[in-house]
Structures are given as structure tokens and as C-alpha cells.
Amino acid sequence: MNFDRKDYPNDVLLHLYQGLLKPRLIEEKMLILLRQGKVSKWFSGIGQEAISVGSTLALNPDEYILPLHRNLGVFTGRNIPLDRLFAQWQGKTTGFTKGRDRSFHFGTNEHHIVGMISHLGPQLAVADGIALADVLDKKPAITVTYSGDGGASEGDFHEALNVAAVWQLPVIFIIENNGYGLSTPSNEQFRFKCFIDKGPAYGMEAVQVDGNNVLEVYDTVKRLAEDMRQNPRPVLLEALTFRMRGHEEASGTKYVPQELFEEWAQKDPVENYEKWLLQEGILDEEARMRFRETIKREIEEGLKVADAVPMPTASLEEEVADMYRPFEPDASLQLAMGNGQPATDKRYVDAISDALRQSMEKYPELVLMGQDIADYGGVFKVTEGFVAQFGKGRVRNTPLCESAIVGAALGLSIKGKKAMMEMQFADFVTCGFNQIVNNLAKSHYRWGQNADVVVRMPTGAGSAAGPFHSQSNEAWFTHTPGLKVVFPSNPHDAKGLLNAAIEDPNPVIFFEHKMLYRSISAPVPDAYYTTPIGKAALAREGSDMSIITYGMGVHWATQLAEELSLDCDILDLRTLLPWDEEAVRATVKKTGRVILFHEDTLTGGIGGELAAWIAEHCFEHLDGPVQRVASLDTAIPFAPPLEKQFLPVQRLRERVEKLMAY
Structure with missing residues (x-):
């Protein structure tokens, strides 16, 4: 492996070495803990560390990175406290997801990292949005995101690259080409030879690097980043590497020919770089051991802190509340109909x-x-x-x-x-x-x-x-x-x-x-105003029946009520999630007869949820069975006579007459 130091001083070269060493030593420890049952799952990046370490250290600290589950070097390269990383992997509350998600499925704006979801490809488009924000703000910055060769088969890969090219967004799309998507080899994933062949088709620059050479990765990303900050555009960067362990530890490696392991073991990114540093006199044996012992102590101290944190205590209130960011709308901006405003x-x-x-x-x-x-x-x-x-x-x-x-x-x-x-x-x-x-x-x-x-x-x-x-x-x-x-x-x-x-x-x-x-x-x-989300409104008031609906259903129900001179409530839900339980309760209690009406198909429509809730919470107020009226459980046909039959308008009339006679 050829390491070209160019004009990089020794402290940069040693910084890269420490950056490589930390994720390797953490992984070795995690594999032990996995066998001890102290970690539930592990996706190993052993053999691929040079990609995440070299690319991360080449960026400015405030530039966003969107890694995958084999990019531990991104997280350590951004100096995330190890106790928080370990707590994340253990499902502890001091992790980044409070025990709600595992491994690297998290983000942290403090460290400018946005982690993955299991579907892999969607994060590539998120990188486009981050880069677009920088372009709109005229900020000279780039964004880096990663894909494996397997994940690059997803449609999200194509969409994200195409958008970045059309909009000239400063994103480096790093493809970690390690030859396998779980157990599926590359020749069963795609027919082309190299990912850099894709670049010209998208109208973007494409570069290939030795993904096991940390100095080559660092220099390439640093050079590209410096240019892209001034000349925004996307770049596809293919990093050739190999996965030395299974997709995750439980999957094993029996599907990989042994000769590949022997070949790539000779290209180990940590061992080769360390050997070169020793040969060049940039690193000596004493410093080598000191770096290792320092990192090992940091790992043990981080584990000690994480281990002392108890597993999360389930809180119903907190779990429900955290689905949404708390928000209190400005009540002064909320205007009701007919309030006298111009x-x-x-x-x-x-x-x-x-x-x-x-x-x-x-x-x-x-x-x-x-x-x-x-x-x-x-x-x-x-x-x-x-x-x-x-x-x-x-x-x-x-x-x-x-x-x-x-x-x-x-x-x-x-x-x-x-x-x-x-x-x-x-x-x-x-x-x-x-x-x-x-x-x-x-x-x-x-x-x-x-x-x-x-x-x-x-x-x-x-x-x-x-x-x-x-x-x-x-x-x-x-x-x-x-x-x-x-x-x-x-x-x-x-x-x-x-x-x-x-x-x-x-x-x-x-x-x-x-x-x-x-x-x-x-x-x-004419002025700006808001209508509160989560609040229903009565479109018509009466006492004999309640028709609970929304959208076009409000107009169909109103037209029928006028034709039949119905003395009914028509409750316009307006918001379907969260829907207004108190308004539903009030109209049911008032009339005792309820029709749930919507244009959506019957089975699985929101009317079923409302019917169940009314039966559970308002049963004593009912004077008849709750009725549901909706479109047919078919696809929507094209011809007008078929569409008319599909829609629920005529069936509403029949159900109203039936319920009134109950």
C-alpha cells in the first residue's frame, strides 16, 4: 500500500492514526461484550475504518455527515463521548435515542451527524436537503453521506444523486464498495464494474480511491471539499474496500470465499498505516503503545459510566409526548369565521x-x-x-x-x-x-x-x-x-x-x-391568521342525528340535510390526527344517533376508529347503532357511472333514513 504524505505535517499523520485506532479498539471490545450478552447486536466495520475516519477528519467540524452502521469512525472522529455511544448501544437513557433505537440510528446536531434508518437509502436525500440549506444561505460548506454497494441498488440512491446533480448541491456521495450486500455478491447486485461509471450519467464528477488507505481518502476528500465549497456541485466518491466480518455478527461469513479474506487481510487499513508510520520514523514503539493504552483507558472509563446507568423506566406520558415537538400556537392569530375582520x-x-x-x-x-x-x-x-x-x-x-x-x-x-x-x-x-x-x-x-x-x-x-x-x-x-x-x-x-x-x-x-x-x-x-389544528367545528347544528365527516363529506352531508330538512349536527373534523375527541363526545351525547361518513373506502377508514371509540366511551348516550358510510372497498373506477356507484353519496341517504327510523 502506497502512502503519499505530500505536505502533511507529522501531527496530521498521527491524528489520522489515532482516528483509525480508536474505532478498531472499540470494535474489538464490543465483540467481546457481544459474546458476553452485554451488547445485543453489532455491525462491524473492521477493515473499512479508513473510509469513515479519513473522510470525517477531512471536513470542517460544522459540516454534516450522514453515516451508515459501519461508520463508527465518523462518530469517534467527531469526538462523541464514549459513555454516550456505549449507552446508545445498550439502550440506556443517556444514549441519543433514550433507548428507543439501536446502534447508529440516531443523529446529533451538536456533532453535525445524522444517522441512518434501517432502509439505508433515504438518508442520501436528507443530505441533499442539508446541502440545499447551505446553498440558500450562501454558506461555503459541504455535506458527506455514505452508501454501501448493496444499498446503492435502492431507488433512493438514484433519486438523491439526480436531485443533487440537477440542483448542483455540494454533497459527496461516498460509496463503500466492499463487494457484498449482506450475503449477496456484487455480481448479483449490479452489472457494471465500477460505481464511478455512474457519475457521468448523472452529470457529476466521479472519483475512485483505495478505501483502505486512510491518507488517500483524507487527501481526496479534503481536496474535493475545498473546491466544492467555492464551486458547489455533487461528487460521487467510490471507496474500494472489503468487509472482514459478517453483515452483522449473527450472519457469519461462510458465504465469502476464504481467499478473499486472505487477500484483504494483507490490506488491513490500521496495520498498514501503522507499519508505514513506524518505517518513516513518524511513530515509534513507545508512542504506539501509549496511544493504544490511552484509548483503551478511555473505552473502559466510558463503559464504566454507561454500565452504571440503569435501563430506562417506561413512562407512558413521556413516550406519547415525545412523538411530537412541543408547540403552543399563538392564540392571537386564530380567527373564527365571521369575526368581523376585513x-x-x-x-x-x-x-x-x-x-x-x-x-x-x-x-x-x-x-x-x-x-x-x-x-x-x-x-x-x-x-x-x-x-x-x-x-x-x-x-x-x-x-x-x-x-x-x-x-x-x-x-x-x-x-x-x-x-x-x-x-x-x-x-x-x-x-x-x-x-x-x-x-x-x-x-x-x-x-x-x-x-x-x-x-x-x-x-x-x-x-x-x-x-x-x-x-x-x-x-x-x-x-x-x-x-x-x-x-x-x-x-x-x-x-x-x-x-x-x-x-x-x-x-x-x-x-x-x-x-x-x-x-x-x-x-x-385578508390578513394572516391560523385555524387550530386538532379542533373540529360544527358545519350545521341540530338535535336528531350527528353526521361526523370531513372534506367533501361535509358538502355532501349538508346538501342531503337541506334536501331532507334534517335537524342534525354535521361535525367537520377538519383534523384527522389528532382528532377532536371532546367535539365527537359532545355531538354524540347531544343527539344519540351517529353516522360516520367519509369518501375513503370503508374498511380501514378513519370511520372505523371513530366508531370503536364511540362504542367504548359514549355507549350510554347512543339511541341506535353507530353507522358507517363510505366508498366501496374497490379501486376507484374511471367511467362516471362506475365512479358514482363507488362514491358514498347515495348510500348516505339510505343510511340516514334507516337510522331515523330506528
């Missing part, structure tokens, strides 16, 4: 546009992202004219890559910005589903990082658009703790709730029924 008649779509515009003015850190939302103004023209007022930096057209943009929104949040991401149609959210339910929703619970993100979702049927542009999929998200789910039914609430969603530092999935955009209008206050 107002203008606005359509639903105009109210949403008004909210976005005023929020952009109120929050200079707010960034809007979505397909065709810039010059074109979005397919529903919600952001028409925004580029002229706010510029393309903050109103950003995106490639067709929902997962990457949701991930980038989280990255912006990590850097203290707000993000609104528009799904062109709610149906397309499936392509970004993992980022929403596993990254946005769990981030605060896992390591205290809120996701200040709003995902706008044009939804619903009625336009004969078929199975892929008409779905009502809100129930997917009402089942996901950590999210807030909002669905306004009128222009006043559309503006107020969207402002509230952007103001809220937690992730909000904001549904907008497409058929309401231009079909209804109402007085909407």
Missing part, C-alpha cells in the same frame, strides 16, 4: 394560495418544492406568480422523485428551515411513503429532531380520473404516530389550517379535495 370572497384554491404566499412572507426560511410549481404555477395553479415574488431558490421545481424531495425537506428542517412539499396528486405519495412514515414521523421520537415539513396532498374523486388520480388515502397516515393529518372542507379553514400547518414545527400531511378548488367560495379574512 375579508374577501375567495375560492378554496385561492385561499390555499393566499396561505402559502403569506407564510412565505412571514417565514423567510420557508422553501416550497414540487413538480411544476415554479414558472408553471403547479398543475392546479396554486403557486402561480410565486417565482416572480420569491425567486426560484425558494420556489423550486423538482424532478419526478417524491422520495428524494420528502427527504430533502427533512434535511432543510435539520438546518432550521421550513419546507412545503407538494405531491402533484395524493396518489403519488406512495413513491415517498417510506420517507414520510419512517423518517419524518419518527425523527423527533428517535433523536429529538423535528421535521418542520408540510406535505400538500390534492386528493379525492369526482372528476372521472380513474384509479391513480382520485384516491382518498388519508387513512394511511392517520395510523402513523408522529404525523399530523389535516383535511379542510372550506376556504376559511383551508387558509387558516395551512398557515397553522406551516407554523407547526411537526410534520403535517395536508389534504385538499381537488373538486373543492374552484367549486366553492366564501369570505376569507
